[in-house]
Amino acid sequence: MQYSENDLCTLSDYDLNRHFLSVRSKINAARRKRENSRSWEVYYCYVYREIEKRSSFSNKVISIK
Numbered sequence: 001m002q003y004s005e006n007d008l009c010t011l012s013d014y015d016l017n018r019h020f021l022s023v024r025s026k027i028n029a030a031r032r033k034r035e036n037s038r039s040w041e042v043y044y045c046y047v048y049r050e051i052e053k054r055s056s057f058s059n060k061v062i063s064i065k
Contacts (some may be wrong), residue, residue, distance in 0.1 A: 001044050008050045016054075020047050 003011070003019070011019065023044050030037035 005046060005050075008047060013054065016047070016051060020044075020051060023047055 008016065008019075027037045027044060028052060029038045030040065
């Protein structure tokens with residue numbers, strides 16, 4: 001299942017991490033079967049970017065305190 005960017009923003013950190021691992025697993029499975037995984041790889045970038053945005057935000061919040 002692929003979420004929109006807005007949906008990714010609303011996921012909890014736990015759910016986002018689980019989704020990230022699921023997407024990575026789908027990519028690896030497709031590669032093992034020698035299937036096209038490009039759409040999953042592009043989507044992986046969006047999920048990873050959301051994780052990076054959250055970690056960047058949390059680092060800024062911690063540094064302000």
